[in-house]
Amino acid sequence: MEKIAFQKIYTKITRVTKATCTLHAKDVGYEEMAVVGDRLAQVVKIIGDEVTLQVFKGTEGIPTNSEVVFLSRPPMLTVGDELAGRFFNAYGQPIDGGPEIGGEERPIGGPSVNPVKREQPSQLIATGIAGIDLNNTLVTGQKIPFFADPDQPYNQVMAMVALRAEVDKIILGGMGLTHDDYLFYKQVFDNAGALDRIISFVNTTEDPPVERLLVPDMALAAAEYFAADKNEKVLVLLTDMTLYADALSIVSNRMDQIPSKDSMPGSLYSDLAKIYEKAVQFPAGGSITIIAVTTLSGGDITHAIPDNTGYITEGQLFLRRDTDIGKVIVDPFRSLSRLKQLVIGTQTRADHPQVMNTAIRLYADAANARTKLENGFDLTEYDQRTMQFAREYSSTLLAIDINIQITEMLNTAWELFRKYFRREELGIKQELVDKYF
Amino acid sequence: MNFQLNTQSMREGNVTMGKVAGIVANLVHIEVDGPVHQNEICYIHLGSIRLMAEVIKVQDQFTYAQVFESTRGLRVGAHVEFTGHMLEVTLGPGILSKNYDGLQNDLDRMEAIFLQRGEYTYPLNEDVLWQFTPLAVPGQTVTGGDWLGEVTENWMKHRIMVPFTMTDTYTVKQMVAAGTYRIHDLIATLEDRSGRLSQVTMVQKWPVKIPIRAFREKIRPFRVLETGVRCIDTLNPITEGGTGFIPGPFGCGKTVLQHALSRQAEADMVIVAACGERANEVVEIFKEFPELTDARTGRKLKERTTIIANTSNMPVAAREASVYTAMTIAEYYRCMGHKILLLADSTSRWAQALREMSNRMEELPGPDAFPMDLPAIISNFYARAGYVILNNGITGSITFIGTVSPAGGNLKEPVTESTKKVARSFYALSQQRADSKRYPAIDPIDSYSKYLEYPEVKKYFDENISEEWLDQVTRLKDLLIRGKEAYEQINILGDDGVPMDYHIRYWKSEVIDFIILQQDAFDKVDASTPIERQKYLMEKILNICSMEFTFENFEEVNPYFKRLINVLKQMNYSEFRSDAFNGFEKELDIILSERLN
Numbered sequence A: 001m002e003k004i005a006f007q008k009i010y011t012k013i014t015r016v017t018k019a020t021c022t023l024h025a026k027d028v029g030y031e032e033m034a035v036v037g038d039r040l041a042q043v044v045k046i047i048g049d050e051v052t053l054q055v056f057k058g059t060e061g062i063p064t065n066s067e068v069v070f071l072s073r074p075p076m077l078t079v080g081d082e083l084a085g086r087f088f089n090a091y092g093q094p095i096d097g098g099p100e101i102g103g104e105e106r107p108i109g110g111p112s113v114n115p116v117k118r119e120q121p122s123q124l125i126a127t128g129i130a131g132i133d134l135n136n137t138l139v140t141g142q143k144i145p146f147f148a149d150p151d152q153p154y155n156q157v158m159a160m161v162a163l164r165a166e167v168d169k170i171i172l173g174g175m176g177l178t179h180d181d182y183l184f185y186k187q188v189f190d191n192a193g194a195l196d197r198i199i200s201f202v203n204t205t206e207d208p209p210v211e212r213l214l215v216p217d218m219a220l221a222a223a224e225y226f227a228a229d230k231n232e233k234v235l236v237l238l239t240d241m242t243l244y245a246d247a248l249s250i251v252s253n254r255m256d257q258i259p260s261k262d263s264m265p266g267s268l269y270s271d272l273a274k275i276y277e278k279a280v281q282f283p284a285g286g287s288i289t290i291i292a293v294t295t296l297s298g299g300d301i302t303h304a305i306p307d308n309t310g311y312i313t314e315g316q317l318f319l320r321r322d323t324d325i326g327k328v329i330v331d332p333f334r335s336l337s338r339l340k341q342l343v344i345g346t347q348t349r350a351d352h353p354q355v356m357n358t359a360i361r362l363y364a365d366a367a368n369a370r371t372k373l374e375n376g377f378d379l380t381e382y383d384q385r386t387m388q389f390a391r392e393y394s395s396t397l398l399a400i401d402i403n404i405q406i407t408e409m410l411n412t413a414w415e416l417f418r419k420y421f422r423r424e425e426l427g428i429k430q431e432l433v434d435k436y437f
Numbered sequence B: 001m002n003f004q005l006n007t008q009s010m011r012e013g014n015v016t017m018g019k020v021a022g023i024v025a026n027l028v029h030i031e032v033d034g035p036v037h038q039n040e041i042c043y044i045h046l047g048s049i050r051l052m053a054e055v056i057k058v059q060d061q062f063t064y065a066q067v068f069e070s071t072r073g074l075r076v077g078a079h080v081e082f083t084g085h086m087l088e089v090t091l092g093p094g095i096l097s098k099n100y101d102g103l104q105n106d107l108d109r110m111e112a113i114f115l116q117r118g119e120y121t122y123p124l125n126e127d128v129l130w131q132f133t134p135l136a137v138p139g140q141t142v143t144g145g146d147w148l149g150e151v152t153e154n155w156m157k158h159r160i161m162v163p164f165t166m167t168d169t170y171t172v173k174q175m176v177a178a179g180t181y182r183i184h185d186l187i188a189t190l191e192d193r194s195g196r197l198s199q200v201t202m203v204q205k206w207p208v209k210i211p212i213r214a215f216r217e218k219i220r221p222f223r224v225l226e227t228g229v230r231c232i233d234t235l236n237p238i239t240e241g242g243t244g245f246i247p248g249p250f251g252c253g254k255t256v257l258q259h260a261l262s263r264q265a266e267a268d269m270v271i272v273a274a275c276g277e278r279a280n281e282v283v284e285i286f287k288e289f290p291e292l293t294d295a296r297t298g299r300k301l302k303e304r305t306t307i308i309a310n311t312s313n314m315p316v317a318a319r320e321a322s323v324y325t326a327m328t329i330a331e332y333y334r335c336m337g338h339k340i341l342l343l344a345d346s347t348s349r350w351a352q353a354l355r356e357m358s359n360r361m362e363e364l365p366g367p368d369a370f371p372m373d374l375p376a377i378i379s380n381f382y383a384r385a386g387y388v389i390l391n392n393g394i395t396g397s398i399t400f401i402g403t404v405s406p407a408g409g410n411l412k413e414p415v416t417e418s419t420k421k422v423a424r425s426f427y428a429l430s431q432q433r434a435d436s437k438r439y440p441a442i443d444p445i446d447s448y449s450k451y452l453e454y455p456e457v458k459k460y461f462d463e464n465i466s467e468e469w470l471d472q473v474t475r476l477k478d479l480l481i482r483g484k485e486a487y488e489q490i491n492i493l494g495d496d497g498v499p500m501d502y503h504i505r506y507w508k509s510e511v512i513d514f515i516i517l518q519q520d521a522f523d524k525v526d527a528s529t530p531i532e533r534q535k536y537l538m539e540k541i542l543n544i545c546s547m548e549f550t551f552e553n554f555e556e557v558n559p560y561f562k563r564l565i566n567v568l569k570q571m572n573y574s575e576f577r578s579d580a581f582n583g584f585e586k587e588l589d590i591i592l593s594e595r596l597n
């Protein structure tokens, strides 16, 4: 691999765990890359001359006399316009049979943007999906995950969102992607004729899990090149961040760190924040928007991974199957876009905020009515109306297969209000009711 | 006190040096050649830059330091220089309106878009000329914290004080005449009892982990701090110099609520510590505060605000420092006789930073792997807030409100529990309320304010709002509880399984919920309600709740109250006593008369 002449070669590993190995070595930099035999590794701990390396491919079969060479550099990515349209592995090496990338090498996982140099996110990203555009409007520079159980079609929805969003580059960071899903993305992008604006860094289930740890930083280093250097609008897709966090816990547990909740490392919040906070709107016009996937187990959002994610991201999109209409919807209760305030009612029609909130409140009334029904009670006339409303709202607005403009979404909502409610049942500002009811 | 506060240096003469002996993330092991102090600051050389670090443990031959930056590329053997100082802030005119990081670096002075490692910028402007007016005269006896003079910062009086480190008594030997001076210019010469002279400028330094105690006494808070947020002011008020905390699961509105407080609360100065949270939320303040006006003074909000931004992607150790930096700045301004509101979002991130370090040092973990002394750390921090009487009899206050982000939204966790023991008002955000968009999602029944029990506060209400106020608050809370009970009964027994009265009781509590509790933080009018309007609402709503309505059957109850709520809401959206408001009020009276006997 990347061995350079005249470098000192060490051949005595003193300790091996599943993800790390330790040896005596001098003059080694923290987070420096190394090669153990033919596997890439990174320095994660130095005590005196005892250096611990995290071996990305795992340590299976590593002999204690493997050749170890230090590369005197942190993990890097070669950046340049040639990245566009290409597929890479977690190390930034091409896996599509194409040529090596020429250009400037940059360290990944670089420093953060000075907060005073950030611009306030301000451009709406339209996806056509009302569960998103109407209730949880996205903005460039935002970071937001899909929360979904593994059986939800999150990769499909994410690909659809990516292709509909008007962005210059789409960067896919695949972690523990099944080979089928990897091919799915490739095919969807290809069919859309969008391959030339897509860059992919992929770690599949066939690859070693620890390698995944490099994927977000690789994807974001590429994103920073296009957004900061080229002032482009970049959308980064990270799927699946739960598998990323699992890899983190593998490494930290191997390093004997005290796990905190759900056997995750105590630094999980900071580790995830370092990735998600790369989402930014630059003053010169470029932006990085991150849409991620965090798979849940049995819808449990209190698990440490979704929980920490929720505390970091600017909202979340919760996918759920609505058994009433037999479709997947963006759940209006658990979903949220915190940046929607910046655009709704100003870049969209003035009634947007109130229409959105009212519809959700009525939907909540329907949920209460349903509980009543399940408990064997009679429904009032109002309860019945809300339940009818909820069903229609779900199928005409919440379902993910809806693809309409925002104004049309608002008109649809008013139509439903008119159909099922009286104006004073809405609690919407008078002037808006007068205009749209 | 067994530590030296003299910021010249904790050690005269000898400079301690060291060499890096080990690196685990941002924890560095150092071998030293001389004495070091716990919490001493040192600089670690890495190529041409120096990384700032703080000593956090000394054990056997190693000194352990937490580095305030990424340690990427650092090697064993790197040179370390100890400063003889703890982590300090620089205090002087010009702090107001600044945007700092957790170590008080001036973020606006950094050129690059990306933060550069090892770049530290001076927190004050050294060239600005300040119009100085002396307040002390030669011959006067003074001590640390006493006012020597003042300058005008934005619109506030910024007192130039005897440095807090000078805890003895001194005689003013010389005072400069009124005129314009730079911060480092000589302002006064003081003489101590043994005749030694000290020269005082407008700048002083103070170690952030140590409270500034340059005041005569701390008294119990007695004045309500008006925030314009109804479910705080009306239901569970915070006091000037009081403490409060806002725990809540993610997305329930902690930050929106704190931002509302930072815009609306009646304080002279607001310090916002963004501690390990999102950068975009701070950007919102950066962009909006220079535009928004403070309704009370007519000045831009930016003029009374200082921001300490240590967002989640900035170094973890500096995150811990950020809350102390903010508190120390607050204490400095309190000593000038000002009313400070300090907001920290989120104190859980600070606790997590402590946990990360304690983990790396392989300390014995306490509950949830937090350090054992977490409760003590939190309680000492909250204790720094308060209402004080300065040596000159003038008063100053720090009101502190922190958010807490409990893991999994479960309040049975160390940070929430430790905070609950010390903070006197508690604003619990409820997931259920947030889910149904009932904002602000403060749970009216679980939340409390211990200040309501203070006789001093009762007296304040009697004199400033009305003698009935406290009783009205209690009635309002009772109505909410009774409404909740009725709702539970309806759910158990069914709509037609309960007496009509239950429906009415429930809907009356809904009126309180929709009209007093819920408040649209993004609506121009509704966002902030002055206390006299809150008083109006209280009377209006209690009056409605005491009315006897008659209905034929329960199906009529819901639509009727919906109409009531709708009109009342329109009133909330209208300027108080405007034509529109008065129109809705008439409409309300008509609706009310329909159902009264």
Ligand SMILES: Nc1ncnc2c1ncn2[C@@H]1O[C@H](COP(=O)(O)OP(=O)(O)OP(=O)(O)O)[C@@H](O)[C@H]1O
Binding pocket: A310, A311, A312, A336, A337, A338, A339, B248, B249, B250, B251, B252, B253, B254, B255, B256, B257, B277, B405, B439, B440, B441, B519, B520, B521, B522
């Ligand atoms: N008073 C309010 N009025 C209207 N909307 C609100 C209000 N409070 C909160 N929200 C909505 O809830 C969202 C989340 O609020 P906020 O960011 O304050 O949550 P948080 O508790 O700080 O979450 P986190 O712990 O993740 O930081 C906001 O973006 C907004 O959409």
Ligand SMILES: [Mg+2]
Binding pocket: B254, B255, B256, B277, B345
């Ligand atoms: Mg928040």
